[in-house]
Amino acid sequence: MFETRTDIVVRGALNGMSARHRAYVDAVANAETPDFIPKTVEFEEQLRSIRDAMLADPLHADALSQPDLDLTTKPSKQTLGRADGNQLSIDQQVVELAVNQLSYEALTQAARLRHDILHSVITEAPR
């Protein structure tokens, strides 16, 4: 009812970051697994397309309210020539994990602020 374009994009981004976090956590767990290839989830470009489509055709924005993001994992760009075939750099992976976590937290804070504004409008408006 009150969902705006921003909410739709924020929801998509949170889902994307959550899927990416799972891929990163899996990579950390497999830090010593032979032949393991770290993976990531890329969703930013898809979200950008959805946002652009909503901006280009605001009347049909509702059709995009449930964005169908492809959150499947893809091999990450890390290439480390380890003897056991594992392509993971644990240091790099932990940094990626922290960046994703901070982005997720920042986004939840932004979403929270938007909800607070909406809440204030509903509860504080003169009757």
Added chain:
Amino acid sequence: MSISSLRISGSGLSAERARLDTVSRNIANAETTQRSDGQAGPYLRQMVRFESITGEDGKPGGVKVTDTLELAEGVQSVHRPGHPDADANGNVAMPNVDMIEEMVDMIAATRAYEANVGAANATKTMISRAIELGRI
């Protein structure tokens, strides 16, 4: 944010703990010259093998220890005539445990364990943030 990420970190913690247990066993048996069945024979260095798991939903599912390997290479004979496990020539087959290798493996396992703890904490924080979103 899903609880499954915590389970993945849990699998990583379990795997690294198994690896640490194996390293400890190797170090403890660095001078063992008798098998568990009482027969003379050197303790053979052990090593865990990890395998990546895919979840039921096809998504990443963590790691598991598939088996513990016994490595036979590197056993050396030492001349100790008075040793109870010495052969007719006074030679004793000593375990193939290399202390330096074990220490390096232990540090790597500890580091990986800590990384998994960090990942689990990150997941917990993210779940808390997601829950806060629903609070009015």
